[in-house]
Structure formats: structure tokens, C-alpha cells
Amino acid sequence: MSPRHLLPLIALLSMIGCSRNTAAPVTKTPDNSSPPVAIRLIGPDGKPGPVVQSPRVVKTDAEWEKQLGTEAYRVLRAKGTEAPFCGNLLDNHKQGVYFCAGCDLPLFSSGSKFHSGTGWPSFYQPYAKENIAEIRDSTHGMIRTEILCTRCGGHLGHVFNDGPAPTGLRYCLNSVSLIFRDEAEVKKTGSAAAR
Ligand SMILES: [Zn+2]
Numbered sequence: 437m438s439p440r441h442l443l444p445l446i447a448l449l450s451m452i453g454c455s456r457n458t459a460a461p462v463t464k465t466p467d468n469s470s471p472p473v474a475i476r477l478i479g480p481d482g483k484p485g486p487v488v489q490s491p492r493v494v495k496t497d498a499e500w501e502k503q504l505g506t507e508a509y510r511v512l513r514a515k516g517t518e519a520p521f522c523g524n525l526l527d528n529h530k531q532g533v534y535f536c537a538g539c540d541l542p543l544f545s546s547g548s549k550f551h552s553g554t555g556w557p558s559f560y561q562p563y564a565k566e567n568i569a570e571i572r573d574s575t576h577g578m579i580r581t582e583i584l585c586t587r588c589g590g591h592l593g594h595v596f597n598d599g600p601a602p603t604g605l606r607y608c609l610n611s612v613s614l615i616f617r618d619e620a621e622v623k624k625t626g627s628a629a630a631r
Contacts, residue, residue: 470494473586476564478533478542482622484564493539493588504537508612512538512590515582516610520555523611532618533563534609538590541567543614544607550600557614559607560599568607570595583607 472489479485501509510516525534534544534557544559552558562568566586573582573594583592592613599606617625 474566475541475586476566478622482619484542487566490587495588500538508537511610511612512592515591517593518556518610518612522555523557525557525609525611525614525616526555528557528616530616530618532616533622534559534614534616536585536588536590536592537613537615538585539588540615541585541587543567543585543592544609552599552606552608554606554608556593557609557611558599559609560601560603560605562607568592585613 470492472491474487475490476484476487495503497513500513504512507518511518529546529549531546533542533546535541536543542563545563548559548561550558550560569584569586569589571582571584573580580594580596583595584590585592590613591610593607593609596606596608597604
């Protein structure tokens with residue numbers, strides 16, 4: 437095979453690997469007038485607290501990019517997907533809580549994390565159902581359910597119906613959408629760290 441014929445193969449392999457892709461530009465006018473959202477923060481006992489009303493976290497694309505950095509911005513704000521088996525939280529087995537990398541909302545707890553074999557961190561239920569929003573995603577020739585952070589609208593991943601008991605759901609996450617804090621850190625900061 438001549439080098440010319442290898443070029444498409446090399447291009448394909450570079451797409452599969454853990455490369456850092458450039459974020460696609462997204463233009464959306466922030467709307468500070470939208471109504472507050474109902475969420476649950478971490479209660480004093482470490483369990484989900486009562487439902488509270490919270491203002492949405494709204495920032496411009498430039499502000500998000502500055503806060504998140506290129507890769508997290510590409511996933512959270514431009515609906516990108518990190519390469520499988522590359523995320524830093526895939527094999528994290530510590531006890532604690534996974535927070536939104538955009539706004540620090542508690543999204544998943546270590547107790548519902550399971551090994552799915554997909555290459556992405558997987559959970560069978562969210563920390564609180566209020567904290568995850570779902571929308572229909574018909575991109576890439578598939579019908580899927582996209583999951584978003586309720587408070588900042590950040591793209592987290594997708595939810596599928598092939599998960600384990602007790603829910604039968606598989607929340608498929610991008611590591612870069614999440615910030616993990618272990619139990620001691622959660623006890624110390626609770627939801628006080630929320631942006
Ligand atoms: Zn968020």
C-alpha cells in the first residue's frame with residue numbers, strides 16, 4: 437500500500453485516539469431572564485437536600501471557554517464526546533460525589549457508578565433526578581436521550597435503557613464534564629462550593 441493510500445487510515449486512527457479536538461464554535465445569546473430551576477443540593481447528612489429554586493448559571497461562550505479550558509468546553513458547551521477509555525474518572529473507585537464541571541451541581545454519587553465496559557464513566561441513577569435534564573438527540577443518525585446539567589445546561593452525555601438493576605438505566609458520562617470530590621471533601625465543603 438502506498439503512503440498516499442495510508443493517509444485516510446492515519447486520519448481515522450487519529451480520530452479514534454485520545455486526541456484533543458478543537459471546540460466547534462457555538463453561538464448562543466445568554467438569557468438571564470429565564471426562570472429559576474428546581475434542584476437539590478447536598479444536605480448536612482451528605483444525602484440530597486430538599487428541592488430548592490436556583491437561578492440558572494448563564495455565561496457567554498467566551499466566559500465558558502476561559503473557565504473550562506478547551507476540552508471541557510468542547511464537551512460541555514459544544515456537545516462533544518471524549519474518546520472512550522481516555523477519561524480520568526473512568527476507573528475512579530473512590531467514595532464521593534461527582535459534580536458538574538460547569539457549575540458544581542452534584543450530579544452523581546459513587547454508590548451508583550458501575551463498570552459498563554463502554555469506556556465512559558457509567559451510573560445507574562443521578563444524585564437527584566431534578567439535577568439532570570433530558571432532551572431528545574437525533575444527531576449522528578441515532579435517536580438518543582441527551583443528558584444536561586439542569587442548572588447550567590452543560591452537555592454531560594446520554595442515558596440508555598440497558599443499565600443494571602435497580603433502575604435499568606445507564607447514564608453514560610464524559611469524565612471531563614465532571615469534578616469528583618471524595619467523601620471527606622464533600623463533608624467539608626458540602627454544596628458551599630457551588631458556583
Ligand atoms: Zn452545571
